[in-house]
Amino acid sequence: MGIMERFVPPAVSRRRFLQATAATGAAATLLSERSQPASQAQPATAAGGGKTVITKNICHQCPARCGIDVYTTDGRVHAIYGNTDHPIANGKLCPKGPLGTYILYDPDRFKGPMKRTNPKKGRNEDPKFVPISWDEALQTVADRLNALRDRGESHRFALIYGRGWGASCAGLLGTFGKLYGSPNVPIGHSSMCSDGSIKARQATDGNGSYNAHDYRNCNYLLLFGCGFLEAFRPYNNVMQMWGYMRTKSPKTRVTAVDVHMNTTLAASDRALLIKPGTDGALALAIAHYILVNGLWDRKFVGDFKDGVNRFKAGQTVEPDSFEERWVKGLVEWWNIELKDRTPKWASEVTTILERDIVATAHEFGTTRPAMAIFERGAHAHSNGILNGMAIHSLNALVGSLFAKGGMMYQMGVPYGPMPANADEYLDDYAKSGPWKQYPRIDLKGHPDGYLLANNMLQEVGPNSLAGKPYKLDTIMFYQNNAVWTAPNGQQWEEALKELFVIDTSPFPGETAMMADLILPDHTYLERLQDAPTYPFEGWPMTQLRVPAIRPLYDTKYFGDVIIEIGKRIKGPMGDYYKALKDSENVLRHLAKGFEANPGDNGVKDFESWKEKGVWYKKPYLWQQRDGEFYEWDGRDYNRRMTPEEVKAKLLKTPSGKFEFRSGWLEAHADWIASKTGRDKAKLMFPHWEEPKHPGGGDLYMVTPKVALHAEGRGGNIPMAISLLQPVMGGRDQVYIEIHPETARKRGIRDGDLCRIKSEVGTITGRVRYFEGVRPDTLVFPMEHGHWAMGRWAKGRAPGHSGEVTVNQSDRISGQCNYYSTKVTIERIA
Structure with missing residues (x-):
């Protein structure tokens, strides 16, 4: 066999x-x-x-x-x-x-729970899995967790999750960690996703979240590295809105910034190929131009008391001469940073022509409504939070926050209460057990680690391997394959060899190859599962997955796996999960909230939610108009909000305003200065800082998402593989985009097999000449290079980009710097 x-x-x-x-x-x-x-x-x-x-x-x-x-x-x-x-x-x-x-119908799916019988772990080791019953599988986990708790070592259990869908799966995990007693339950994947953008917004407008957008009424889009027509969320709707925006009158104009020509840049009015990590410099120059030319939104931002514009390049401004409205620290920002950030300066930093910077700034400053949108292309660098703050500040300058045709934040769903109150099931161990003295394994929230981060998933494997601050014992994964997706995943491979690993994926991924126990989840067409919307148009919405068929195999929904394990934990924790009963009971209780808040489509209970598949309620409740904030009164935005209400509901900063001078960062200035070396006088402002590019090479390596990327679930789908890279023509592999001039200098021909090296690893792959990529940059999607995952995924070229990506993070946001590693490339003779 x-x-x-x-x-x-x-x-x-x-x-x-x-x-x-x-x-x-x-x-x-x-x-x-x-x-x-x-x-x-x-x-x-x-x-x-x-x-x-x-x-x-x-x-x-x-x-x-x-x-x-x-x-x-x-x-x-x-x-x-x-x-x-x-x-x-x-x-x-x-x-x-x-x-x-x-x-x-993937033939490589797991068919039921299994346990490992080969104690050796590694890429070339056969796990020798044997089938077991669900009762044995669940009891094995519970026995292990009970034993750790009995020894006062519950902190050595970690539960890692990726795409958390709703209250019936990822929503259960925080309670599990609180009742069980582990700071490491759960640890999310957000630091390896887009925490850089979240933290940039938290620093400026007080909302640690993604923006929702009113594309339908927007007249100008300035896109920074967000792959708008490749993978920006919600992708399907974004494409629909693109068609509307580009055909309405007036047509929405678009300037797109990236490191290579992609679908978004090709479809835009202006394409700017920027030097990796310098997006913040471009944003600062645009802000400079807007102020010098008097193009800011005076009703939102404020104005000079005598109406005379004193923003002159290279000259400071008297702070008392400007009267701010909904912003804080504009003149200070100008004096300490912006006055010198001219388009000419930015041209030298970004390599974008000065005339293109000026044209972009003028269009953005004179077209209303306008939005500046950014994602990992801009903030996945050591200076990422500064880049993000600078870009988001443009939205404040043109008054697009909470405005028609602008951006806002998603409202929550009025769910009903859970079947039981977890606080009533806390025992003495959960309240004050020895686990309380231990920090998280990723050092999130720790002064010696990442004090301000939400998560630091990329540090879990390396920290456990090094015993810093301790070694884990047991680790469980849900919708996460960190051994493959993490930078320098080789460290994760070594770490998992030491741990008892539980994987819940339906598929034989890299984590499963290292696992001791397989508890396979249903696929999404077999699940009953809630899924509140990601930021969309602001008004609340939540969906429900209803199984299309009975489960094909002996699999179990992850939410029920957590509940069933919880029932087997000794003490009141077990009683809590018995009170929950199962995931369907949880969903039925959540749906009771719709009785008092029926959806616009008539959804008012669990049965109607199941029938329609979605609950939503329009409109968004708040709107900023001409520098005043209004709340919906049932007919229109008629009720003017007080500054206190704006601070509580919308601009959640210490000042209740958009802060160019971030009170959140200023409160942690001593720690930031000590850990980053930044100047305490300016670290709270969006400012320019040269990014750090580790790796030891001479070419930037960027691994963007593409339209057929399915968050790790498309690697074993032949149809997705064949269509993954349509521009480059890849059918059975992903080609590495290289500029012809760059390739010829290295003796590399179109289609050559090449070796890419950094200080942490080496991979191979074939190159394809493309004049649409910057000469100093290599580009290829992070999709292939699997050494597991299934028959179609395994061994597909090129090698996985993570094996040459250095594990570096933005110290403030915790954002993994996926796009900052520099590599070398050479032809394989």
């Missing part, structure tokens, strides 16, 4: 299937009935002669959370379309949306 046959059992035996399903047969029957309401039955549209049933679900290919209609005939899913009644999808899907059937 080969490794794949051992790793992925080809089928569940009849005897085991009957054993596994005997206890759940009745529940599965009810689930099948719930997922196939008679009102949705239609004539057959697929072979087999049975009726076709349409089930409401939520796409899982990216964070967008588009509503989907799943077509099932004779018990088999055969089509997926956008839900016409879902505000994000509007009956449409992106290129990867219909590929859910490939995930559901």
Whole structure:
């Protein structure tokens, strides 16, 4: 028997299937009935002669959370379309949306729980998994956790999660950690996602979140490294809005900034190829131009008391001469930083022509409404939070915050209470046990680590390996494959060799290859799961995944796995999870909140939520207009808000204003200065700082997302592989984009096999000449290079970019600096 046959059992035996399903047969029957309401039955549209049933679900290919209609005939899913009644999808899907059937019917899926029998771990080690029952699997985890708790070592258990969907899965994890007693339950993936953008907003407008956007009414977009037409969230709706914005009158004009020509830049009015890590310099120059030329929004920002513009290049301004409205520290920012940040200066830093900087600044400053949007291309650097603050400050200067055609923040969902109150189930150990003295393994929130970060997932593996501040014992993963996605994942491989590893993925990924226990989740077409929207248009919305079919194999929804483990923990914690009962009971209680807050589509309880697949309630409740903030009164934005209300609900900074001088950063100035070496007099302002580029090479390496990237779930889908890199023509691999001039200087021909090196590793891959990439930069999507994941994913070129990416992070935001490593490239003879 080969490794794949051992790793992925080809089928569940009849005897085991009957054993596994005997206890759940009745529940599965009810689930099948719930997922196939008679009102949705239609004539057959697929072979087999049975009726076709349409089930409401939520796409899982990216964070967008588009509503989907799943077509099932004779018990088999055969089509997926956008839900016409879902505000994000509007009956449409992106290129990867219909590929859910490939995930559901992936032949390499795990068929049930398994345990490792080979104690050796490594890339070339066969785990020699053997099937076990769910009872044995869950009890194995519970016994291990109970033993750690008995020894006063519960802090040595960590639970890592990636894309958390809602209250019935990731929403359960914080309570689990509180009741069990571990600072490491949970640790999220946000530092390896986009915490840089979140922290930049927290520093300036007080909201540690992603923006929602009113694209429909926007007239100018300035895009910094966000892959707007490749992977920006919500991707499907973004494409719909692009079509609207570019055909309405007046047409929304677009300037896009990136390091290579991509779909977004090609479709924009102006494309600016910027030197990696210098986006903040460009933003500072645009701010400088807006102020010098008097283009700021005076009703939001304020004005000179005598109406005479005193912002002159290179000259300071008397602070008392300017009367601020909804901003704080503008003149100080000008005096300490902006006065010298001319377009000419920025041209030298960014390598963008001065005339293009001036044209962009003039258009952005004179077109209303306008938005500046940024993501990892701008903030995944050592100076990332400063870049993000500078870019977001442009939105304040032109008055786009909470304005029509501008940006806002997502409202929460009025869920009902959980079935039980966790605070009533805390024992003495949970309240004051020895685990309280230990910091998190990633040193998040620790003065010697990352005091202001939300998460530091990239540090978990390396810290445990080094015993800093201690070694973990047991680690569990949900929707996370950090051993592959983390920079310098080689350290994770070594760390996991020492730990008891529990993986819950439905697929044989790299983490699973290192696992001691496999507790496979359902795929998303088999789950009952809530999914509140990511920031969209501001008004609250939450979706529900309804299973299209019974689970194909002996898998279990992660939310129920957590509840079942919780029931087996000794003491009152076990009683709490018995009170929760199961994930469906949790969802039914959450839906009770809709009774007092029915959705615009009539959803008022669990059954109607299940039928429609989505609850939402318009409009967004607040709007800033001409420098005044208004609240919706049931008919329009008529009720003027007080400054205190604005501070509590919208601009949540210490001053209740947009802060060019960040009170949040200023409160931690001593720590920031000691850890970063920044000047205490200016560290709280958006300012220019040269980024640090580790790696030891002479070329920047950038690994952007592409349209077919499915957050780690597309690597084993042949259709996604064949269409992944349409510009470069890749069919069975990803090509490394290299400028012809750069390649010829190194004796590299188009299509050559090359070696990429940094100080942490080496990978190989084939290059493709592309004049649309900067001469100092290599570009290739982070998608391939798997050494597991399934038959189509394994061994696909090029090697994984993480193996040559140095583990460096922004010390303030904790953002992993994916795009900062410099490498060398050479032809392999």
